Amino acid sequence: MPGLGLLTLAARSCHRYNKSMRTFILLLSLLLGTFPVFAQKLPAKQLVRSLLETPKPAKVTETLKHVPSSVRVPVAVPHTVTPPAAALVQQGRTAQTAAQIERLAAEKMLTLRAPVAPKEPTLQETEKHIRESLVEVVGRSSGELMGSGFVVRSSSGKLYAVVSYHVVGRAGNTVAVRLYDATGKPVVYTGVVNAAGSFGLNAPDAAIIELPAAAAAHARPLKVAPHAVSVEDELVVWGTPYVAEGFARVDELKVKLVQSLKIVMDSPDVSDDFNGLCGSPLLDSRGYVAGIYSGHDPSKGLVFAVNARKTLEWLIVNYENKMTPFMPFKLYGRQILQIGPEETVGWVYHFDSYGTLLHKVYLPKYAGEFDPEHTELLFPDVRHGDFLEFEIVKHRAVERTISVNIS
Numbered sequence: 491m492p493g494l495g496l497l498t499l500a501a502r503s504c505h506r507y508n509k510s511m512r513t514f515i516l517l518l519s520l521l522l523g524t525f526p527v528f529a530q531k532l533p534a535k536q537l538v539r540s541l542l543e544t545p546k547p548a549k550v551t552e553t554l555k556h557v558p559s560s561v562r563v564p565v566a567v568p569h570t571v572t573p574p575a576a577a578l579v580q581q582g583r584t585a586q587t588a589a590q591i592e593r594l595a596a597e598k599m600l601t602l603r604a605p606v607a608p609k610e611p612t613l614q615e616t617e618k619h620i621r622e623s624l625v626e627v628v629g630r631s632s633g634e635l636m637g638s639g640f641v642v643r644s645s646s647g648k649l650y651a652v653v654s655y656h657v658v659g660r661a662g663n664t665v666a667v668r669l670y671d672a673t674g675k676p677v678v679y680t681g682v683v684n685a686a687g688s689f690g691l692n693a694p695d696a697a698i699i700e701l702p703a704a705a706a707a708h709a710r711p712l713k714v715a716p717h718a719v720s721v722e723d724e725l726v727v728w729g730t731p732y733v734a735e736g737f738a739r740v741d742e743l744k745v746k747l748v749q750s751l752k753i754v755m756d757s758p759d760v761s762d763d764f765n766g767l768c769g770s771p772l773l774d775s776r777g778y779v780a781g782i783y784s785g786h787d788p789s790k791g792l793v794f795a796v797n798a799r800k801t802l803e804w805l806i807v808n809y810e811n812k813m814t815p816f817m818p819f820k821l822y823g824r825q826i827l828q829i830g831p832e833e834t835v836g837w838v839y840h841f842d843s844y845g846t847l848l849h850k851v852y853l854p855k856y857a858g859e860f861d862p863e864h865t866e867l868l869f870p871d872v873r874h875g876d877f878l879e880f881e882i883v884k885h886r887a888v889e890r891t892i893s894v895n896i897s
Contacts, residue, residue: 610776611713611776611777612775612776613726613773613774613775613776613777614777615777616712616773616777617728617773617777619672620728620737621670621674621737622669622671622672622708622709622710623640623711623712623771624638624639624641624669624670624728624729624730624737624770624771625638625639625640625641625651625667625669626638626639626667626668626730627639627653627654627657627658627666627667627668627769628667628668628678629666630665630680633666633678635730635766637653637657637658637768637769638653638729638730638766638767638768638769638783639651639652639653639654639667639769639770640652640712640728640770640771640779641669641701641705641709641710641711641712642711642714642779643711644810646810648700649700649701649703649705649706649709649711650698650700650701650806651667651669651679651681651698651699652696652697652698652769652771652782652802653667653696653697653698653699653769654695654696654697654768654769654782654783654784655686655687655688655689655694655695655696655697655832656689656695656784657768657769658683658697658699659683659686659885660683660686660832660885661682661685661686661697661831661832662682662683663683664680664681664682664683665680665681665682665683665699666678666679666680666681667679667680667699667701669705669708669709677705677708679701679702679705681699681700681701682699682700683699684697684698684700684809685697685698685805685806685808685809685831686805686831686832687796687801687804687805687831687832688829688831688832688833688834689854689883689886690834690835690853690854690855691752691754691784691785691794691796691853691854691855691856691857692750692751692752692834692835692853692854692860692862693796693835693854694751694796694800694801694804694805694817695768695782695784695785695796695801696769696784696796696801696802696805697805698802698805712771712773712777712778712779713778714778714779714798714799714802715774715776715779715780715798715799716778716799717799718748718780718797718799719745719748719753719774719780719781720745720748721745721746721747721748722744722745723744723774723775723780724743724744724745724775725743725745725755725772725773725774725781726739726740726741726743726772727739727740727741727743727767727770727771727772727773727783727793728770728771728773729769729770729771729783730766730770731763731764731765731766731767732765732766733763733765733766740757740764740767742757742759743755743756743772743793744756746792747857749859749860749861750797750860750861750862751796751797751800752794752795752796752797752860753772753780753781753795753797754792754793754794754857755792755793755795756793757792757793760787760788760792760793761788762788764786764793767783767786768783768784768785769782770782770783771783771798772795772798779798780795780798781795781796781798782795782796782798783795784796787857790857792857794857804817814830814831815830815831816828816829816830817829817862818862819835819862819865820862820864820865821865821866821878821894821896822866826865826878826880826892826894827880827882827894832884832885833884833889834853834854834882834883834884835880835881835882835883836852836853836854836881836882836883836888837851837852837853837881838850838865838868838878838879838880839879840868840869840878841876841877841878841879842873842875842876843875848871848876849869849871851868856868865878872896874896875895875896876895876896877893877894877895878893878894878896879891879893879894880892880893880894
């Protein structure tokens with residue numbers, strides 16, 4: 491051992507020095523000789539490491555129990571947020587029990603509020619900005635009022651001015667429409683009729699005009715009602731009658747009949763003052779466009795409109811997909827004819843088997859029950875051997891006649 495060698499060497503050389511020096515050499519030799527003995531029990535590296543390191547705190551174990559599903563809310567937690575249990579450990583609050591941690595976590599989750607559902611629109615909210623949603627059809631050179639209309643946005647994002655077919659006419663016609671911004675300043679756009687329906691109470695009496703992208707800066711599109719109105723519902727109409735300056739509101743329109751494209755309403759005060767409203771939107775209690783104004787009959791106190799959703803789907807969907815829309819007419823479930831864009835059925839005649847005229851109906855002004863899917867509603871007394879004759883009208887001129895035998 492190195493320590494014993496040092497002691498032997500020290501003993502041999504002690505006679506060369508005085509007494510004090512010999513004592514110092516012996517003590518030093520003893521110290522150097524005994525250190526390796528202790529080093530065998532505690533290695534030098536471990537000794538140095540133990541002297542340099544700070545004492546570690548006692549290990550604390552926390553148990554987070556499963557939070558019941560009744561209080562569990564899926565939330566995206568940022569990485570910077572410390573979980574409750576880890577936060578308690580870091581703060582030295584090691585006395586918290588698992589039950590307390592679970593209670594705290596549950597309370598935290600219960601304070602999170604569920605997303606607020608979008609507020610259901612109302613007629614009053616829509617009417618606050620109705621001026622920015624309406625349009626006027628005006629003469630391109632004179633600027634004189636011709637009819638009313640409104641703005642919608644299709645699912646493709648395009649803006650359209652919806653107007654009356656019998657005001658603007660066939661597709662391809664150039665039309666000027668006037669909008670108003672939030673300050674009341676008029677903005678006039680000249681566009682082309684992209685797609686047109688046809689004339690009459692039982693036809694899609696509407697047309698669409700695509701507006702430029704710049705119109706999005708001030709136009710406020712109306713939303714089309716997802717469902718048809720029901721009998722006894724009350725609607726209001728906003729438009730520009732000839733007798734008024736600016737936009738006017740007509741209310742107390744109660745629905746009497748809803749069938750196919752047609753909506754019939756009665757009103758306590760129907761007069762010629764309603765002229766100019768054709769193309770106006772009919773709004774339901776939520777401010778949705780339920781119908782498109784198509785006419786009125788002062789003698790009977792009736793107001794007419796076409797179903798907005800069916801009509802605009804017929805026009806916009808087919809136009810944007812470059813398809814030609816057709817409307818089928820059926821008799822007892824069998825298709826007897828179909829009409830295309832800008833066509834309508836005018837007079838319908840009922841003859842018996844001998845060619846005697848029994849009855850006739852002018853469909854564009856027929857306010858009774860009628861559905862193209864059930865043409866038999868026009869003549870419930872039709873018999874075997876009779877025949878019906880249909881006048882197909884395009885732009886108010888008879889284009890062709892179709893006869894259908896009842897067999």
